[in-house]
Amino acid sequence: MYKTMFMLTLPIWICLISGCGYVSKSEYLDHINTIRIPPIEILDADFAYDNTSQRPYDEVIHEKLTQRFNRKWRDGNDAEFTMRIQDYTIKEHGYGPNGEVELVRMSLQIEYQFIDKVRNDVIDESDNYIQVHDFYVVPNRAEPMETPEQAKGLIVEELIEDLYNQLAEQW
Numbered sequence: 001m002y003k004t005m006f007m008l009t010l011p012i013w014i015c016l017i018s019g020c021g022y023v024s025k026s027e028y029l030d031h032i033n034t035i036r037i038p039p040i041e042i043l044d045a046d047f048a049y050d051n052t053s054q055r056p057y058d059e060v061i062h063e064k065l066t067q068r069f070n071r072k073w074r075d076g077n078d079a080e081f082t083m084r085i086q087d088y089t090i091k092e093h094g095y096g097p098n099g100e101v102e103l104v105r106m107s108l109q110i111e112y113q114f115i116d117k118v119r120n121d122v123i124d125e126s127d128n129y130i131q132v133h134d135f136y137v138v139p140n141r142a143e144p145m146e147t148p149e150q151a152k153g154l155i156v157e158e159l160i161e162d163l164y165n166q167l168a169e170q171w
Contacts, residue, residue, distance in 0.1 A: 028169070029079070029116070029123070029168070031078075031118050031119070032073060032078040032079045032116065032118060033073060033074065033076065033078055034073050034074045034075060034076020034077060034078040034079070035069050035070075035073040035074075035075070035076065035078065035079045035080065035081060036075065036076065036077050036079070036080045036081075037062065037065055037066050037069060037080075037081050037082075037083075038080070038082055039058060039062055040057075040058045040061045040062045040065070040083050040084070040085065041058065041083075041084040041085070042056075042057055042058050042084075042085045043084060043085060043086050043087070044085060044086065044087050044088040046088050047085060047088035047108070047152070050149075050152065050153070051149050052149055052152075052153060057085075057152075057156070060156065061083075061085075061156055061159075061160070064156065064157070064160050065081070065083070065160050065163075068160050068161070068164045069081065069164060069168060072168050072169075073168075077117055078116075078117055078118050079114065079115060079116055079117055079118075079123070080113075080114075080115045080117060081112065081113070081114050081115075081167070082112060082113050082115075083110055083111070083112045083163075084110065084111045084112070085108055085109070085110050086109045086110060086111055087107075087108070087109040088106075088107070088108055088109075089105075089106070089107050089109075090104060090105070090106045090107075090148065091104065091105050092104060092105075093105035093134060094134075096138070100138070101137060102136055102137065102138045102141060103134055103135070103136055103137070103141075104134070104135055104136075104137055104148075104151070105132060105133075105134050106132070106133045106134075106135065106148070106151050106152070106155055107130055107131065107132045107133070107155075108130070108131045108155060108159060109128060109129070109130050110126075110129045110130075110131065110159070111126065111127045111128070111129070112124075112125060112126055112129060112163070113125040114167050123167065124166075124167055131155055131158060131159040131162065132155075133151055133154055133155035133158060135150075135151045135154075
């Protein structure tokens, strides 16, 4: 009887002690240690220059993208991420009771490609990725009021974070 009970509880004890083989570390792209991010190309002249930093947006985006991806990978050639901003739009999106514009929608249409150079494989690509940022241009709404320049900075930050989470961390 004790032998039978021992044989039934042994697998349970082994699982408890060993943790059932669960590994918390993500093995997604484990073979990639480095990444190369060539200069960003911007095809829409309306999104060419960052008035806040007084620098071209291709430089600003490249720098921020490189800083974000370099938290996981060093500079090198195991992988390559290329990005092209195809279109920038800003449109009225919400109106107040008197017909005045209260909410504006800003969007970036981008094309990107993430290539695994170790295995010669395309990890992910899109020719029509859209990043959207809505912002209020009047005070006392659900979110604080933003200027178009502030919104441009935020859409860039959101774009970089979303791409990183989608491509590097697979959230």
